[in-house]
Amino acid sequence: MAGEKQRTVKVIKEKRTISDEVKANIKHYNKMKKLIKEALKEGPKTIPEIARATELPAHEATYYVMSMRKYGDVVTGEIDDMDEYFYYHLNQKN
């Protein structure tokens, strides 16, 4: 797909610097993704279960699981017996 292309990113790199916030944000997302993937390796989990396993606040777990779902890392599975929480599992295709 990628031949030797002209990389315009080099041009902008000479003009702009990347903020520490952007760097920290990437690191944080990767960490969250890794934690959640680790938790799901053992099998499908609901968000409260993911939150417990990763020690993340449940709302953050929701945000990251849903973002991972959007980009195909995670898929939605069945709902639990109480019809309250869905199980999420790793997308095997990835």
Place this chain on the structure above:
Amino acid sequence: MENEVLTYDALVVGGGIAGEETALNLAKMDYKVLLVEKELSIGGKMILLSKVFPTLDCAACITTPKVSETARHPNITIFTGSEVKGIEKKGERNFEARILRNPRYVKEDACTGCQECELVCPVVVKDQYQYNLVGRKAVFVPFSIANPRIAAIDIENCSLCGACEKACPSDAIDFTQEPEEKTYQFKSVVVATGYKLFDPIKMPRYGYGKYKNIVTSMQMERELAPTRPFNTVLRPGDGKMPDNLAYVLCTGSRDHTVGNPICSQVCCMYSIKQAQLLLGSLPMADVTIYYLHIRSFGKGFNEFYETAKGMGVEFVKGKIGKISEKENGNLVLRYDDIDTGQVKEAEHDMVVLSVGILANDEIGPVFKTQKLEFDDYRYVKQVDELKRPAMTNIDGVYVAGAASGPMDIPDSILSAGAASSEAASYLAEVE
């Protein structure tokens, strides 16, 4: 740009439903229109809605054909991601406007919207088009039905890693793009800048922002839409499927304490609509609407309200004093029950704040030579509200849609009809 047109008959500021309708009407009369939209897609807020009241038609099914007709019309030029910086009136049928086009860092004619770039981008930030319920990448197609459906780079959050450029099969990424500001000539101007939503963070007693299972009506709208952030309606606090939801009407409307004493006109009806949709997608759920008055004044609106009651939506005439959170994430609403005069409490597992709409007065400072007048609530002033509602205080400048006051979709379209016919007759006058 080669052969770039710098002269148009009309400048339409704002690419929401009112701006599109105005532009289309003028274009069909053979006038050349430049439509300037600050967002990355046209379609305004309507393109983000689930369904519309009182017909429950799918919002996207109504918006997208109009959006594509606007985008395809040969007499309409559209600048997205762009801002009108200054408008000067030089004489009758003679306006000069400076327009800033922000770079997308993606070549519009090369991008196919394939989203390969998104997959490799390492940056995830909150997605403003999903009202922060989920993340998006630094390079992103705004939403699946966006028009144009092409990617853009959020340069402030980009790590300049170059992965997108490497991955793009169409060589569409272009970091050499720069902002471009140019002056254009127009014969008339239509302001269709729409409205802003009330930010409930300004009402700390409701706990929005602090309590994670309280969302705004626009967030719920996204949860209900086909292009939604989750797989279904879920509490953002813990991913639970809610079974007992409350709506708090008039959040930030008809309220002097937050500086917005007027009725937002749409909150009652969109809440009733959402309640009906919720009962459709969560059949076991209970939905309670806390209201002060239900204003169902439009055609078919009262029947729609009655339908909601018939479906089991509970209506409580009550003024919410305070919302607090329980350990399990449920919310306790303390309210004055207006019918009994008693203070009561009720528990719900999710709360939707039906936020009001506010004037978007950013267009004010854009007018340099002659000041555009606003009304007491910062909406564009209609100088002859009864007889010529699209007229502003500047001859040749007209107002369409919610830029002149709160209104629903059909009224915005009607208003755009008035604005385009006023603009057309102004354009047709012989000097």
